[in-house]
Amino acid sequence: MKRRSLVLGGAGAALAAGGAAMLWRPNDMGAPHNAYFSKLNILLKRDGPGRPVMLLDMDRVNTNIDQIAGSVGIKKTYRVVVKSLPSVPLLEHVMQRAKTNSLMVFHQPFLNAIADAFPHSDALIGKPMPVSAVNTFYRKLGNSKYDAASQVQWLIDTPERLNQYQSLAKQLGVKMRINFEIDVGLHRGGLPEPEAVRPLLNIIKEDPEHLQFTGLMGYEPHLSGLQAALGDPSVKQVLGVYKGFIDQAKSAGADIDKLTLNGAGSHTLGIYHRDNTMNDLSAGSGVVKPTDFDTYHLTDNLPAIFIATPILKRYDELKVPGDLALAKLLPLWNPNMRRLYYIYGGYWKAQMVSPPGVPDPIYQSTNQSPVSTSAAVDLKVDDYMFLRPTQSEHVMLQFGDLLPFRGDQLLDPWPVFHQTG
Ligand SMILES: Cc1ncc(COP(=O)(O)O)c(C=O)c1O
Structure with missing residues (x-):
């Protein structure tokens, strides 16, 4: 578990500054999954393996x-x-x-x-x-x-x-x-x-x-x-x-x-x-378009790989390791920190894409990572969250077989290369 002391420290200092901090108060950026990710969520809850997977939109x-x-x-x-x-x-x-x-x-x-x-x-x-x-x-x-x-x-x-x-x-x-x-x-x-x-x-x-x-x-x-x-x-x-x-x-x-x-x-x-x-x-990379490839000449290419991972836990309040006061104060300052989920795995080279508006995590863990959201995000335990890898070459090798899908059907899994051999 790597503590994001910078985030906590920065947020704590902002709160201590009282009114000044409120001037920088983030907007509520949260929202439910859109139609694309809702459909994927239903598909994975029905047919997915219940662990983090790398999806490919064919x-x-x-x-x-x-x-x-x-x-x-x-x-x-x-x-x-x-x-x-x-x-x-x-x-x-x-x-x-x-x-x-x-x-x-x-x-x-x-x-x-x-x-x-x-x-x-x-x-x-x-x-x-x-x-x-x-x-x-x-x-x-x-x-x-x-x-x-x-x-x-x-x-x-x-x-x-x-x-x-x-x-x-x-x-x-x-x-x-x-x-x-x-x-x-x-x-x-x-x-x-x-x-x-x-x-x-x-x-x-x-x-x-x-x-x-x-x-x-x-x-x-x-x-x-x-x-x-x-x-x-x-x-x-x-x-x-x-x-x-x-x-x-x-x-x-x-x-x-x-x-x-x-x-x-x-x-x-x-x-x-x-x-x-x-x-x-x-x-x-332009074939799957991870976030590092959101560049000028690839404007017409579409993001086609996503990490999908199940939610393990949900809390309707923020929890911060060992620090009750901060857990109460942070959500007052940032409306995107009013709910807390834990996802299966984490700390990938990736950015959360759905639900939207997720702030930088307080800490990251490769085992179960916290994700705080606004109250507008109303996902349940066993629902999925979706991330976009920042690059493909390393991240695509971290999940075992790729899971291609078309429409609302998962297709046969595709093995990835072995690093040795
Ligand atoms: C020599 C060389 N050519 C081409 C590429 C382009 O690969 P991509 O299209 O995945 O960015 C790379 C990427 O590292 C490279 O090192």
Whole structure:
């Protein structure tokens, strides 16, 4: 149990300030579940497992896939970001609907799972992996139908790493496709300037038996917060740097038309609809739209994942651990603290979405968390509350199988990836 002393301290000081505090008095923001969440509440009370679950609204998922695929257009490849949608059936659904075979993978166990589940997919690795993880991947691959030599592009950020991969390729007697991570302004690593391309390409050219150059990856989420359009100086800057790398690769003899020129993510993909610098755009989170993705280019995407959790206890007054006076005073100041519920679990990377108007909790617990509400919220024990995850990649792995639904029907559960394996 982590005590939110800041919240208590702040609230206590405000109350001590008497009249001044009343000037800042919060409005009553509480309300019952709307029609959408009332329907889900009824559905889960009827058919749910009685514990916290991760729901997936399949109609909204489909809207979001269509939105992203439409934005990528038919001339470029839409690459699905596996870590942000960490479930084989979910990925299969996205790949089928968006008609793409291309994945971006960030974790060795997920890559092995992909090789098993989608033996014909094409995987670009999204971060430079330790060479020992690459070794583990090959060891676990065994006699799989998956042809890593033609289906994986390993991401390389330095000559040292390329040398390590080359040694492993020689040792295993395999050929590796190599994509260069390039720094287009994020400054999270990768080749720092176009001139760094040539020495790497020289290593690759000299060992065609084990290495093949297949493209560039330049990620630019620093454009996320902006209402960025193609004409914006920040976007022009990113594309200018990207073109510099392409020119270098061309002048070192690479066949540009055959390369995977990857970039973007859910936040920024919408910028490039009319630009052809990159031919391969990634997105994952925008399919389910957690709260961190309430950003400009995803305005037409809809929140499609929710944590639903049963209410364990309800009190028609506030209770504060050990502090009776504060429990009496706080609800006078904040009408959103007149009722107290305890939910099953808590402390997720998530924000309460229904009921609305829930203030920051006094403390959080992963076992049972308090949720205070206004008197306008009249839920019962065993009713459900709903939260929106702030991000998908970690939170979606915390609940066991995902629970997809359509209309007022729960569909078959979808397993998520294992973190190891
Ligand atoms: C290299 C790279 N590309 C793309 C993405 C975009 O993923 P998403 O669309 O889930 O934000 C990420 C996210 O971390 C990334 O690291």
